[in-house]
Amino acid sequence: MxxxxxxxxxxxxxxxxxxxxxxxxxxxxxxxxxxxxxxxxxxxxxxxxxxxxxxxxxxxxxxxxxxxxxxxxxxxxxxxxxxxxxxxxxxxxxxxxxxxxxxxxxxxxxxxxxxxxxxxxxxxxxxxxMALKDFYPHGASFTEYLFINIEQQIAERLKTTPGSYFDNYAQLLRDNFHPENYFLKPEGIVIYYQQYDIAPYSTGLPEFLIPFSRPE
Missing domain, CATH: 3.30.565.40 (Fervidobacterium nodosum Rt17-B1 like)
Incomplete structure (x- = not known):
């Protein structure tokens, strides 16, 4: 401790x-x-x-x-x-x-x-x-699992806050993904992006919680 x-x-x-x-x-x-x-x-x-x-x-x-x-x-x-x-x-x-x-x-x-x-x-x-891949030892394609999860979260957010992400966010979140940009919380892994990476300034630094579970 x-x-x-x-x-x-x-x-x-x-x-x-x-x-x-x-x-x-x-x-x-x-x-x-x-x-x-x-x-x-x-x-x-x-x-x-x-x-x-x-x-x-x-x-x-x-x-x-x-x-x-x-x-x-x-x-x-x-x-x-x-x-x-x-x-x-x-x-x-x-x-x-x-x-x-x-x-x-x-x-x-x-x-x-x-x-x-x-x-x-x-x-x-x-x-x-500890690297992000350390939490997915059996998932060779874990990044695509993360991208799909993040896309789903953004789609839900856009329902309540239209315009809070760039229109081409699906491509941008892949282009601007850096595996070192994560941190842990007790309930899971948080992937974050820098300002302007996938959203306008007003959105801040987007965060996406991925609950602790092994991708299929």
Whole structure:
């Protein structure tokens, strides 16, 4: 079993005493009853990822914010601080398996920001990631099983929210499928897609729950 502690890197970076870029990077730290070495390796992974994200904020995103802010005279019009926020959600934590996802939101001006999601499912007895195919060891064509299931879910959603998915969603969900884009919940596997992959921005990041069962 894993116990999760939260860590945070944050800063409000200024230009001429004006806050122009603010970042908050949340990341987990684990202890486990399964393998201390595995927890150490996984913790190191997330620490390095958080530090890399912070470096990107400081060396790439902050200069972009300054480049825009320096044209504003006497704060007219007011400059809305650019932001980067990375948060995580643990969705499954039982025995030696933990699954979680990270949503990274970047706002660099414009009408709205953009969110990118990535996820991991860990075996804390070995320190290894678990792949989606690990849950379908006897299903060589498990991806088609997933696609059919997702198509059925989208068809049902479109009955109540027309236009919430692109017309050619059946092809797009296959073209934009990435097997690493999944996480576990107690009731099953969740397949997700990035913004704009299969649906307009207003739909967000589409998620599809596949109950734990072996495809025929």
């Amino acid at each position: 894993q116990t999760i502690f939260q860590k945070l890197l944050e800063n409000a970076m200024t230009y001429h005493d004006m806050p122009v870029f603010i970042y908050k990077i949340y990341y987990p730290c684990f202890t486990t009853t399964c393998s201390a070495a595995a927890a150490e390796s996984i913790n190191r992974h997330y620490t390095e990822n958080a530090l890399a994200a912070e470096t990107h904020c400081r060396t790439v995103l902050y200069p972009q914010a300054v480049e825009t802010a320096r044209y504003i005279v006497d704060k007219k019009p007011p400059f809305n601080s650019y932001t980067f926020d990375s948060v995580y959600q643990v969705t499954y934590n039982q025995n030696c398996v933990t699954s979680l996802y990270f949503d990274s939101y970047t706002f660099m001006g414009g009408a709205h920001g953009a969110t990118f999601r990535n996820s991991d499912t860990w075996d804390f007895s070995t320190g290894s990631r």
